[in-house]
Amino acid sequence: MESARSHRKSIANDVVSTLPLYRSAPALEVRLEDFTLFAMDRLRVLKGISDGLSRGKKTEEMEQLAKDLWRANMRHPQASEVVNKDIISHFVLRLVYCRTEDLRKWFLPMETALFRYRFRHETAEAQRSLMAEFDLSYKAVSNSEFESVKDKLCQVARSIGMSLPTADAIFYKVPFEEVPELVAGRRVFIHKGHAYVASTQVVSLVATQFRSHLSKALILTNRKWTSTIREQEKDRLAPIVEALCTSYLGPDYSQPKGFSEISLKDIDDLVKSSFPLCMRHLFEKLREDHHLKHGGRMQLGLFLKGVGLKLDDAIAFWKAEFSQKVGAERFDKEYAYSIRHNYGREGKRTDYSPYSCQKIISSTPGAGDHHGCPYRHFSEENLRAALNKMGVDGRAVENVMDKVQNRHYQLACTLTFEAVHNSSCDSGINHPNQYFSDSQKILQSKDGKGISTLGNKKRVPLLFP
Amino acid sequence: MTREEVEGGRDEMEIDGCEQREANAIPEGFDANYLKIYYGKLFPHADIYKWMSYGNDGKHPGCDQSYFGRREFSFTLENDIYLRFQSFYGAYELENSIRENCPVKIDIGPVYSVDPAKRRAYAQTGDNVFTPVERELIFDIDITDYDDVRYCCSGADVCFACWPLMTIAIKVIDTSLRDDFGFNHILWVYSGRRGVHCWVCDGKARRLTNEQRGAIADYFRVYKGNENSHKKVSLTGHALHPFLARSYTEVLRNFFELKLLPSQNLFSTEERYEKILDMIHDESVKSELRGKWQENRRSTSKEDINVIRWEQLKILLQSGKQKGQGLRRGIEEIVFSYTYPRLDMEVSKHMNHLLKAPFCVHPKTGYCPLLNNSQYGLPSATLYILAFIFQLCTIGTLGVYPLKVALFSISSVLGHVCVPIDPKKCEEFDPTTVPTLSKLLQELNMEGAKSEVENDWDKTSLGKSIRFFRTSFLQPLLKSCKEEIESSYKTKLQHSKNSINW
Numbered sequence: 001m002e003s004a005r006s007h008r009k010s011i012a013n014d015v016v017s018t019l020p021l022y023r024s025a026p027a028l029e030v031r032l033e034d035f036t037l038f039a040m041d042r043l044r045v046l047k048g049i050s051d052g053l054s055r056g057k058k059t060e061e062m063e064q065l066a067k068d069l070w071r072a073n074m075r076h077p078q079a080s081e082v083v084n085k086d087i088i089s090h091f092v093l094r095l096v097y098c099r100t101e102d103l104r105k106w107f108l109p110m111e112t113a114l115f116r117y118r119f120r121h122e123t124a125e126a127q128r129s130l131m132a133e134f135d136l137s138y139k140a141v142s143n144s145e146f147e148s149v150k151d152k153l154c155q156v157a158r159s160i161g162m163s164l165p166t167a168d169a170i171f172y173k174v175p176f177e178e179v180p181e182l183v184a185g186r187r188v189f190i191h192k193g194h195a196y197v198a199s200t201q202v203v204s205l206v207a208t209q210f211r212s213h214l215s216k217a218l219i220l221t222n223r224k225w226t227s228t229i230r231e232q233e234k235d236r237l238a239p240i241v242e243a244l245c246t247s248y249l250g251p252d253y254s255q256p257k258g259f260s261e262i263s264l265k266d267i268d269d270l271v272k273s274s275f276p277l278c279m280r281h282l283f284e285k286l287r288e289d290h291h292l293k294h295g296g297r298m299q300l301g302l303f304l305k306g307v308g309l310k311l312d313d314a315i316a317f318w319k320a321e322f323s324q325k326v327g328a329e330r331f332d333k334e335y336a337y338s339i340r341h342n343y344g345r346e347g348k349r350t351d352y353s354p355y356s357c358q359k360i361i362s363s364t365p366g367a368g369d370h371h372g373c374p375y376r377h378f379s380e381e382n383l384r385a386a387l388n389k390m391g392v393d394g395r396a397v398e399n400v401m402d403k404v405q406n407r408h409y410q411l412a413c414t415l416t417f418e419a420v421h422n423s424s425c426d427s428g429i430n431h432p433n434q435y436f437s438d439s440q441k442i443l444q445s446k447d448g449k450g451i452s453t454l455g456n457k458k459r460v461p462l463l464f465p
Numbered sequence: 466m467t468r469e470e471v472e473g474g475r476d477e478m479e480i481d482g483c484e485q486r487e488a489n490a491i492p493e494g495f496d497a498n499y500l501k502i503y504y505g506k507l508f509p510h511a512d513i514y515k516w517m518s519y520g521n522d523g524k525h526p527g528c529d530q531s532y533f534g535r536r537e538f539s540f541t542l543e544n545d546i547y548l549r550f551q552s553f554y555g556a557y558e559l560e561n562s563i564r565e566n567c568p569v570k571i572d573i574g575p576v577y578s579v580d581p582a583k584r585r586a587y588a589q590t591g592d593n594v595f596t597p598v599e600r601e602l603i604f605d606i607d608i609t610d611y612d613d614v615r616y617c618c619s620g621a622d623v624c625f626a627c628w629p630l631m632t633i634a635i636k637v638i639d640t641s642l643r644d645d646f647g648f649n650h651i652l653w654v655y656s657g658r659r660g661v662h663c664w665v666c667d668g669k670a671r672r673l674t675n676e677q678r679g680a681i682a683d684y685f686r687v688y689k690g691n692e693n694s695h696k697k698v699s700l701t702g703h704a705l706h707p708f709l710a711r712s713y714t715e716v717l718r719n720f721f722e723l724k725l726l727p728s729q730n731l732f733s734t735e736e737r738y739e740k741i742l743d744m745i746h747d748e749s750v751k752s753e754l755r756g757k758w759q760e761n762r763r764s765t766s767k768e769d770i771n772v773i774r775w776e777q778l779k780i781l782l783q784s785g786k787q788k789g790q791g792l793r794r795g796i797e798e799i800v801f802s803y804t805y806p807r808l809d810m811e812v813s814k815h816m817n818h819l820l821k822a823p824f825c826v827h828p829k830t831g832y833c834p835l836l837n838n839s840q841y842g843l844p845s846a847t848l849y850i851l852a853f854i855f856q857l858c859t860i861g862t863l864g865v866y867p868l869k870v871a872l873f874s875i876s877s878v879l880g881h882v883c884v885p886i887d888p889k890k891c892e893e894f895d896p897t898t899v900p901t902l903s904k905l906l907q908e909l910n911m912e913g914a915k916s917e918v919e920n921d922w923d924k925t926s927l928g929k930s931i932r933f934f935r936t937s938f939l940q941p942l943l944k945s946c947k948e949e950i951e952s953s954y955k956t957k958l959q960h961s962k963n964s965i966n967w
């Protein structure tokens with residue numbers, strides 16, 4: 001039987017609780033088919049979590065969802081193998097998702113989210129031992145200190161709807177830098193640089209550690225992959241790893257592959273026929289105000305890059321609008337740079353990819369902002385009005401609103417797509433650029449209105465339904 | 466700068482009689498000449514260098530000699546050339562380059578892993594080594610983001626009625642940065658015309674990751690949603706977080722009731738009070754208030770109508786017993802909507818955002834007639850016309866022409882210097898009396914003969930600002946930098962000793 005061993009170096013198998021920290025690769029023999037199967041099972045879990053998050057599910061719902069997904073996919077007929085399956089699948093996916101920035105950007109938060117939900121299901125004892133394993137040996141706040149800040153702690157608890165701390169409640173005092181998400185949500189009392197973290201909140205502390213360890217590990221794994229593994233395993237693991245890869249991320253929309261470029265003169269027609277609501281809204285606001293704030297410029301700018309607007313045209317496009325508001329000079333000075341930057345021509349040489357629905361939906365537009373996903377971020381009346389403007393009415397609007405109420409924003413967008421195009425969209429909307437390309441495909445087949453080279457676009461088949 | 470040049474500069478200033486200037490065509494590029502003198506005699510190059518070195522310019526073996534050289538500066542030149550990724554090896558080089566280039570604007574970026582001027586060379590090596598490693602935690606608050614809550618001005622204009630919004634923003638953020646986050650070395654700067662910048666310079670702050678910066682920015686954020694969604698401010702939960710509660714009771718509530726309410730006439734017209742009613746969720750309360758206010762429009766009470774209506778609203782919301790908490794929270798939501806600081810999140814969240822350096826002169830666009838003290842009494846219509854003329858001036862190609870038309874002295878039209886603001890006395894800060902370039906040059910001109918002062922800036926009204934910068938910000942900062950360098954050096958030694966012992 002052929003077997004693959006992940007990394008040979010490590011000997012230690014440091015699993016203590018049922019929740020491994022994946023600190024070092026296991027010295028386990030793995031059958032090649034398990035290698036793939038385990039990884040796919042874990043991917044199903046991560047994908048489920050990713051979907052849940054993009055629907056804006058609440059923490060409790062997410063916990064339940066993660067639990068269900070885990071039960072459904074990560075069982076093993078042999079009880080003794082359950083932990084191994086967990087570890088092996090994690091390390092296989094590390095290998096799969098370490099290889100590009102985009103892959104890492106998806107994998108890292110999903111694994112961290114999974115870890116977080118699982119951590120919360122551990123017993124207090126197990127949690128403490130996991131903390132110790134991370135070297136998070138914070139001392140609990142002393143009684144006298146607790147008394148001195150008790151009022152504030154109660155105030156925080158009431159502000160986030162947590163039960164009030166009792167006399168024997170345990171709080172840890174940690175540098176605020178170590179609990180960024182608790183700080184961001186104002187879920188902790190902070191005083192002179194220290195956050196008072198309730199024992200029920202330590203998950204955040206641990207998850208931050210988990211995330212930073214994994215982030216570093218992914219970079220290292222990537223180095224190993226490019227320097228040795230890929231070559232050594234080119235006949236065995238490498239093909240599997242590469243095939244497992246993009247399935248869940250969908251195609252890469254950063255380069256308009258197979259499209260002809262779109263030109264400025266067509267853009268108004270294209271907005272009406274083929275832009276998803278989020279981009280339509282940004283576009284209209286830009287025309288109206290001759291300005292968009294940073295978040296909007298990024299969301300729309302990268303989308304336009306993805307649909308094939310060339311750099312020069314992009315600059316002309318933005319300039320035509322912005323210069324009406326801030327003047328051509330200021331545009332050249334303050335804005336042109338970042339457009340070039342988005343196209344990877346200036347500054348850091350990375351190429352920015354257009355935002356996916358998930359990213360757009362989870363953004364948090366503030367005052368004066370117009371980015372985000374209208375299905376999530378508009379009030380009901382504004383959304384209804386916007387839908388009407390797109391030519392969606394009657395029953396269709398109600399169907400869309402129904403999805404919105406259940407926080408299925410991408411499904412709402414899919415229904416809009418179907419209503420507008422009078423044609424079904426089986427794959428669902430996952431990416432504004434996919435919305436655009438699917439729309440063009442339909443329009444082209446209907447009356448040749450779309451862009452001609454459209455049919456060439458190569459779709460990456462989805463591995464899983 | 467050579468002696469002749471200095472003399473030449475002074476000659477020019479001598480002609481700076483206002484009337485003459487109006488009558489004569491203004492020589493091309495006079496702006497640049499003025500700036501040249503400013504950079505030559507007034508701009509505190511050495512202080513900026515000291516600051517940006519954070520103690521690493523010393524002799525101590527723990528100093529990182531490459532530190533200052535990895536900092537990005539960027540210059541905007543007069544002809545709109547934008548020079549990014551400038552870096553300098555020392556004080557002398559920095560000063561020379563500023564004097565030579567005479568930038569209308571200097572921006573300061575992060576400290577990178579390698580000299581930013583050589584980033585291309587490093588980029589060739591493939592490894593992504595060119596990356597920001599340190600950056601002050603910065604905040605940018607801009608009055609243009611308050612347009613929906615002020616009725617006195619809009620856009621980039623400010624006046625004594627709306628500037629206090631900036632003052633309380635400073636108070637709220639400054640207090641939290643110190644008391645909550647434990648930062649000590651905080652510099653507030655007037656951004657030149659329409660807001661304030663904040664630089665948090667503690668070592669701990671400079672080394673924050675983007676994620677941590679984002680967390681702090683979010684901690685400060687109460688604005689959710691925008692014109693597309695419903696709420697502006699949403700305060701959920703049964704209590705306010707201690708930070709919000711403190712901001713509310715110590716700053717926002719009083720400011721709203723005592724200052725903003727009467728000065729902006731928040732309830733004086735139907736359109737205005739409707740905007741506030743919009744924030745109340747209870748329909749019956751809304752219609753009751755609306756009914757009252759539509760009737761007594763002609764009431765002749767001596768009391769301010771805004772105050773009366775606000776009290777009525779409060780009583781009704783507070784008495785809604787059975788409806789409870791939610792309604793009472795409504796009062797807070799209104800106050801927060803109108804007064805709570807509005808930060809430009811993006812600036813704070815990323816290490817590689819550029820921010821204008823303190824002591825810059827607000828560039829050409831700062832031809833702002835509105836900010837001259839003596840102009841303050843003008844009725845707003847006149848101001849608009851003047852503003853319009855000056856808009857012409859900045860977009861038109863004949864930048865000089867409108868100056869001749871304008872009705873006021875030349876001394877008011879040159880840019881304002883971005884001077885530090887003392888957060889402890891921020892209510893005393895008056896954006897209309899900030900030194901302008903031409904005022905400084907006039908002062909210099911007048912005091913020139915007296916001399917016997919060590920620094921030229923001591924002869925001008927800039928002196929106060931530079932002294933404040935030094936004593937209240939720079940000196941304590943450098944002291945703690947030295948201590949930090951010393952102690953981290955000691956630990957390093959200790960470590961290496963230990964490893965030798967083993």
Ligand code: SF4
Binds near residue numbers: 276356372374430
């Ligand atoms: S679902 Fe996606 S494509 Fe549709 S509006 Fe929202 S973000 Fe845009």
Ligand SMILES: [Zn+2]
Binds near residue numbers: 618622
């Ligand atoms: Zn005003």
